[in-house]
Amino acid sequence: MSLSPDSRKAPATEWRSAHAPLSRRHLLVHGLEVMLANTAISGLLSSINGHPFGPTLVYGQCIGLSIWAIIEAGRRVLPVRASGWPAGWRGILLLVLACPVGYAIGLTIADMIYGHSNWHAYLSKPRRILLDFGPAAVFFAVVAGWFYARGQAREHRAQIAAATHAATLARLDMLQSQLEPHMLFNTLANLRALIAVDPLRAQEMLDHLIAFLRATLAASRQSEHPLSEEFARLDDYLALMRVRMGERLCTRVTLPPELGALPVPPLLLQPLVENAIKHGLEPQRGPGELHVEASLDGSTLVLRVADTGRGLDAAARALAREPALPSSGFGLAQIRERLRTLHGDAARFTLEPRHGGGTLAEIRLPAAARPHS
Amino acid sequence: MTTALIAEDEPLLAQALRAELAHAWPDLQLLEPAVDGDDAVERALSGRPDVVFLDIRMPGRTGLEAAEAIVEEWPGDAGALPLIVFVTAYDQYALQAFERAAVDYLQKPVQPARLAACCARLRDTLALRTAANGAAKPAAADDAALLGRLRTLLAAPAEAAPTALAILQASIGPTLHMIPVDEVIYFEAADKYVRVVTREREALIRMSLRELLPRLQPEKFWQIHRGTVVRADAIATATRDDSGKVFLTLRERPERLVTSRLYAHLFRGM
Numbered sequence: 355m356s357l358s359p360d361s362r363k364a365p366a367t368e369w370r371s372a373h374a375p376l377s378r379r380h381l382l383v384h385g386l387e388v389m390l391a392n393t394a395i396s397g398l399l400s401s402i403n404g405h406p407f408g409p410t411l412v413y414g415q416c417i418g419l420s421i422w423a424i425i426e427a428g429r430r431v432l433p434v435r436a437s438g439w440p441a442g443w444r445g446i447l448l449l450v451l452a453c454p455v456g457y458a459i460g461l462t463i464a465d466m467i468y469g470h471s472n473w474h475a476y477l478s479k480p481r482r483i484l485l486d487f488g489p490a491a492v493f494f495a496v497v498a499g500w501f502y503a504r505g506q507a508r509e510h511r512a513q514i515a516a517a518t519h520a521a522t523l524a525r526l527d528m529l530q531s532q533l534e535p536h537m538l539f540n541t542l543a544n545l546r547a548l549i550a551v552d553p554l555r556a557q558e559m560l561d562h563l564i565a566f567l568r569a570t571l572a573a574s575r576q577s578e579h580p581l582s583e584e585f586a587r588l589d590d591y592l593a594l595m596r597v598r599m600g601e602r603l604c605t606r607v608t609l610p611p612e613l614g615a616l617p618v619p620p621l622l623l624q625p626l627v628e629n630a631i632k633h634g635l636e637p638q639r640g641p642g643e644l645h646v647e648a649s650l651d652g653s654t655l656v657l658r659v660a661d662t663g664r665g666l667d668a669a670a671r672a673l674a675r676e677p678a679l680p681s682s683g684f685g686l687a688q689i690r691e692r693l694r695t696l697h698g699d700a701a702r703f704t705l706e707p708r709h710g711g712g713t714l715a716e717i718r719l720p721a722a723a724r725p726h727s
Numbered sequence: 728m729t730t731a732l733i734a735e736d737e738p739l740l741a742q743a744l745r746a747e748l749a750h751a752w753p754d755l756q757l758l759e760p761a762v763d764g765d766d767a768v769e770r771a772l773s774g775r776p777d778v779v780f781l782d783i784r785m786p787g788r789t790g791l792e793a794a795e796a797i798v799e800e801w802p803g804d805a806g807a808l809p810l811i812v813f814v815t816a817y818d819q820y821a822l823q824a825f826e827r828a829a830v831d832y833l834q835k836p837v838q839p840a841r842l843a844a845c846c847a848r849l850r851d852t853l854a855l856r857t858a859a860n861g862a863a864k865p866a867a868a869d870d871a872a873l874l875g876r877l878r879t880l881l882a883a884p885a886e887a888a889p890t891a892l893a894i895l896q897a898s899i900g901p902t903l904h905m906i907p908v909d910e911v912i913y914f915e916a917a918d919k920y921v922r923v924v925t926r927e928r929e930a931l932i933r934m935s936l937r938e939l940l941p942r943l944q945p946e947k948f949w950q951i952h953r954g955t956v957v958r959a960d961a962i963a964t965a966t967r968d969d970s971g972k973v974f975l976t977l978r979e980r981p982e983r984l985v986t987s988r989l990y991a992h993l994f995r996g997m
Contacts, residue, residue, distance in 0.1 A: 536784070539816040540737065543836035547743030600738040602786075636736075639763050639787045671919070 392418030416464040421456030437509035582614035625685030634663020655721035662712040731778040734767035764788025897930030916954035965994035
């Protein structure tokens with residue numbers, strides 16, 4: 355299993371705090387379940403070997419509760435997982451040891467109640483041990499095993515729930531990073547202003563915003579789309595930013611037509627372009643340039659986002675000074691993660707200072723042709 | 728005539744706010760708008776408007792930093808400080824804080840009804856101020872308090888009271904000098920660094936004055952200017968000149984330090 359020790363521990367502690375398997379209420383419920391099972395076993399045993407039900411029930415309860423007490427003690431002493439059982443062989447060993455030991459203890463207690471010794475009979479006729487203990491052991495093991503399986507199933511369910519929860523959070527993070535509220539409200543404010551002065555341009559801007567939102571929402575469902583599509587979505591975003599920043603933003607987007615059909619993960623470049631503007635160009639006084647470019651280096655697709663903004667150092671300093679600003683960390687980690695998932699070590703992402711000022715981001719990935727084109 | 732300055736880096740938004748203000752407050756005279764934070768400080772100090780609308784996220788200085796600089800550098804003979812209104816597209820946490828450090832705040836897109844209410848509030852505040860004028864000069868102590876609130880806002884993300892510094896580690900060439908804070912006579916802001924001045928030497932530390940200030944004991948070290956913090960017991964004399972400026976002489980250094988208007992009230996005599 356590839357889970358790290360930490361991620362293994364996490365659901366266990368979560369589960370324990372939610373249901374508290376060793377709480378008083380749990381003990382009471384579980385104890386009643388055990389006594390019910392003991393009663394059933396005693397009934398079965400007395401019908402098999404013809405002993406009277408009353409004493410069989412007393413012996414059954416003493417033995418069953420002793421086994422349970424040992425298991426419960428073991429679960430308190432040993433580290434337990436979300437199932438409520440010690441991990442791996444320890445859990446099985448606890449089960450296997452608890453049955454004979456609990457049997458011996460329970461038998462002794464019941465003997466004391468009735469004032470005679472079964473031990474004496476057992477020691478003189480070892481065959482009776484097998485006769486009495488055999489069927490009882492099978493029944494107790496079945497019951498204990500059932501409890502064990504139930505705990506494992508519960509852990510499984512908790513793990514699935516935790517994984518689903520984590521996946522949902524990741525999707526939410528991604529969506530929130532893409533639909534950054536600051537960007538959205540500023541764009542809407544521009545749109546509102548434009549409606550009054552230039553309705554035609556306002557309509558055009560709204561179309562770009564619609565295409566951008568649609569692509570953002572769809573991106574989490576698709577795994578790949580053509581590079582031409584990727585660039586079209588960048589155009590939408592850049593058109594919005596050009597309206598907002600006016601003459602301060604100059605953009606150049608270069609996509610050789612023969613590369614348009616190459617598949618790329620959707621909105622792979624989006625965070626890079628966004629960062630170039632948000633951390634490089636927007637906070638810088640005066641105008642700046644942004645250049646997005648796709649090229650082929652042998653069989654490697656090279657995607658570059660270059661800006662003439664204030665550079666990585668200045669951005670890092672500003673972020674350290676004002677941590678409330680949205681960080682670029684999530685977007686970059688997400689790019690690395692997506693590239694690794696799709697191409698393993700064959701893809702590379704670098705972020706470095708650009709010659710002549712600003713920042714250069716570069717993604718290199720295998721240029722695989724679309725299978726059906 | 729009431730004057731106002733708009734500082735907004737997005738041209739369409741500046742234009743729209745201008746148009747909306749013309750509607751909500753026809754008598755308001757608008758100065759040439761500022762396109763970024765630094766521009767806002769310059770235009771506010773030279774144009775001396777009654778009201779400043781400051782976008783929070785701007786190139787160069789942010790709206791908050793611009794507000795701080797305007798308050799700090801506002802000339803003593805220029806009358807009362809301008810009323811500040813912050814304008815922001817989205818701020819999850821800071822809205823109430825903006826309200827404490829400014830007369831009002833607006834959220835983008837600016838809604839006409841909200842803008843009208845903001846203008847009414849500004850007019851009331853200005854009317855109160857005119858009524859009180861003559862009775863009392865605008866108190867520097869109030870301005871200093873406003874500055875304090877702005878600073879709190881600016882420092883807010885740092886949170887959790889940082890521990891007071893005892894030793895400064897400053898490199899001079901290849902050597903690291905360990906300077907006890909108590910030996911420092913004054914600190915002076917130098918771009919992204921702070922110049923540390925003791926009796927016998929000067930050194931630079933890689934830290935801004937803004938980052939350093941919360942780590943100094945306020946009763947020991949006094950800020951006397953935007954860029955200067957001095958150890959109180961190193962000050963020998965304070966002299967007020969004809970223009971009302973206060974100059975300090977030091978016990979163990981020959982320099983004279985100048986105090987800005989906002990901090991002059993620290994030196995009043997007992």
